[in-house]
Amino acid sequence: MRLDLDRIRAARRVIDPVYLDSPLYRCEPLERALGCRIGVKLETANPVRSFKGRGTELVVHGLAERGERAAVCASAGNLGQALALSGRPRGIDVTVVASRSAPAAKLDRIQAFGARLELVDGDFELARSHAAELAKQRGVRLVEDSLDVETCEGAATIGLELAESGPFDAVLIALGGGALATGVGHVLKSLAPGTEVIAIQPERAPAMARSWRERRVVTTDSADTIADGVAGRFPIPEVLDDLLQVVDDAVLVRETSIIAGMRLFLEQAGLVVEPSAALGLAAILEDRDRFAGRHVATIVCGSNVDLAAYRGWLSA
Missing domain, CATH: 3.40.50.1100 (Rossmann fold)
Structure with missing residues (x-):
């Protein structure tokens, strides 16, 4: 375990x-x-x-302690909002990758909380793949819900x-x-x-x-x-x-x-x-x-x- x-x-x-x-x-x-x-x-x-804010608070706390200033995640909507809001007061630059078909209300709130939003034409699994590519290209933390x-x-x-x-x-x-x-x-x-x-x-x-x-x-x-x-x-x-x-x-x-x-x-x-x-x-x-x-x-x-x-x- x-x-x-x-x-x-x-x-x-x-x-x-x-x-x-x-x-x-x-x-x-x-x-x-x-x-x-x-x-x-x-x-x-x-x-x-x-409930996602409970986990993103731990993630961002660790990032800030290590002096990391950016993170990328894929989200169906809720994780992205939580990571954006947790990262904002700590100066963490958050990029969220989501499906274009995700609920508009979730996408709007991700941006309202200060994250950069990138949309893909596909489902969550395609968003997850694109987020991994972005994190690798930028050399920043990929936040993977449930795996982390x-x-x-x-x-x-x-x-x-x-x-x-x-x-x-x-x-x-x-x-x-x-x-x-x-x-x-x-x-x-x-x-x-x-x-x-x-x-x-x-x-x-x-x-x-x-x-x-x-x-x-x-x-x-x-x-x-x-x-x-x-x-x-x-x-x-x-x-x-x-x-x-x-x-x-x-x-x-x-x-x-x-x-x-x-x-x-x-x-x-x-x-x-x-x-x-x-x-x-x-x-x-x-x-x-x-x-x-x-x-x-x-x-x-x-x-x-x-x-x-x-x-x-x-x-x-």
Whole structure:
């Protein structure tokens, strides 16, 4: 396991407090709708509206300590915002490579936070390849979400907060590159081993979940899901190794269930969330018997949505 519990505890002293101790509360209207006790861990109550700032704070702290002044990353939108905002007060020049098809709201906010934005005509995997080329050409740090242990250990501080607030029977975690699931999972298996750690991915972007099930890297030709934040096609072997040690189950859910989860968050909790953040509720909706009567926490990992697309999904 690449992650270290002592380093995760120490990370709290480095991460800007604006990202720490995010709200965790019981949502009774959701409980009545779903038939289980639900704790909502709200990772959107911060300036970048996602959990990514926890990891980028660690990355940028290390860059500044070493005197490095620039970094490049590929992003579906949320990592780029977080890296830009973390880098700005420390004088780090941040370039973000993203797909031209990424939500416009995310792209606009990346630039608003001071990053240079380069767009590619393709999906996230093409953006990742282009970012690696740029970093090599410029001789600067390539920040790779989930592969860079700082991104995992920053996310893992969420696990510390959940462990302190539990116990929970299960924690539901969106699965994309794997930083959130491996980080939170590592802490829970260390401090609350009785908690079931369940990672959730869309059926239409199943690469990491399939890899977990088959215990080997499985790639896909496409990742055609509204949950753009978890739409990778090429799992990272090192991250899969970590995931296999800390996740109890990897679940795939339908697009219709993701939309239903988003609608429930809006109608029952007053929360506008992006599709990736609704994966936990989607998993409950598709297997109510599994969660009936249990105490479950779901991590609301992001709320950066294109409003036109959001309205379209919920009105369908």
